[in-house]
Amino acid sequence: MQAHLATQEDDMWYVITDGSIKILKNRTTTTSVDDVPKMIEKPRYEWSTKDKRKVNLNNVAKDILYKMLDKNMFSKIKSCSTAKEIWENLTQLCEGNDQTMENKLMVATQKYDSMKIKSGEIMMDFEERFTNIIIELSTLGKTYSNREVNMKVVKALPRE
Template sequence: MQVDDMWYVITDGPMKIQTISTATTSTDDTPKMKEKSRYEWTSEDMRKANLDNVAKDILYKTLDKNMFSKIKSCSPVKEIWEKLTQLCEGNDQTEENKLMVATQKFNNIKMCSIETMTEFDERFSIIVIELSTLGTTCSNREVVIKVMRVLPKEWDIKTMAMRKSKDLNKLELHDLFADLKA
């Protein structure tokens, strides 16, 4: 429960310690809430009220001096989290630029003649993972065909045989590279 509470504090801000107000109800017959005075707090209320400080402490301990200097003026942990998200992920324009660059890498990739299949596998997989992280997923068929098209000419016979003998819709990328490496 504490992890859920802490994530709530990070994403929604400090918890408000409230109790049901006996004086009034809302128009839809749900009880109105009022802030609990500190002398009414239970130990669980105190723990929840302190979660903002606990979460801040955890974040502070994970940051280097450079990153800490960029967020030290932020007060609630929600504000710190939003600033860190902006610094690390950027805004919508930054994400759009990252996607454009990753798409260009995917479209322009070619296997170099001096590159081993293992090296190409790693380089290609990094681009596919990057695209996926940015929200663009490619079908198995699209990825497999892309690999087959960007291999050097000496791989043409092998890729033609694979196209005829395998179902490219079901062929996974790791299986393709395993076959090519063999």
């Protein structure tokens, strides 16, 4: 049973990253010089229960991806027809291309550089804002040493 689940999970990931699974069978006649049978698409009426499950994985994957999204993100991908298309759009929206990543890093760096405690802000709230910026920078590939982070916190505090 465990091997069956691993295969189904692998097939699911394949559907998301590479596209729908086509059900193939060996062509009964060989047309190549080396007598290697060619694969052709299996007619729907010949599909086994296992074949039907594999073909349906695209629908299952789409359903899972849809359920993971909030209304805002769903509205951006609802026109996609395959799980692969949804995944590619989500990747683009969330990660972006190199230019997008560079822009995100620049904005996050500017936030870090201009970080100051707000008037009336308690230290716990400041720490949360600061930590979020550090995490954002880290996910974009920019890290600071503990010394740099500590110095930044000290400089962000008011003189009094």
